[in-house]
Every structure is written in structure tokens, then in C-alpha cells.
Amino acid sequence: MASNWAREKAAQAWCTPKTEKKIMDVDLAEAFAEIIDGLGPLLGMATNQNLEEELATRKELGCLDPMYRTVDGEKTPSTKTDWTTD
Numbered sequence: 001m002a003s004n005w006a007r008e009k010a011a012q013a014w015c016t017p018k019t020e021k022k023i024m025d026v027d028l029a030e031a032f033a034e035i036i037d038g039l040g041p042l043l044g045m046a047t048n049q050n051l052e053e054e055l056a057t058r059k060e061l062g063c064l065d066p067m068y069r070t071v072d073g074e075k076t077p078s079t080k081t082d083w084t085t086d
Helices: 004-014 026-038 048-060
Strands: none
């Protein structure tokens, strides 16, 4: 079952000048919403946990530049447990 947010985004497909006269297909809209939900966090919507997991994975794979710094200039922690939540 799709989230309400994803349903709202899918429904916007029937709200453009080109598509506003088309009858909404509820089953199709729901299928779009489920696909949208399956995309994972969108840019600007990732949680701290998502970001920490991504950085940890990149570090494990050797894809993270050792000189990587956070926005506030801090060096990347060596392990996930080094992250603090203030």
C-alpha cells in the first residue's frame, strides 16, 4: 500500500494542462504511488540515518574520499558509532 505523500505525487499527473481532461485511473495512480514509494528517499528527504548508512557503505566500499568533510567542516567519523546526534 502506498503512502499518502506518494499518492498525492502520482495524482499530480492528472493535474497538468495536457492531462487535466483525462479521467483518473485509480488503479494506475496507486501503481505509480507504489513505484514512487519504492524509490527510496528523494533528494532533500533523506533522514540522518539514511545519510549515515550511505556514508558508512561508501567507506566500506572504499568509495569515500578520506578527506571527505561534513558541511560544518568536521572530518568523516571512522565508524558509525562515532556519529553523534546533538
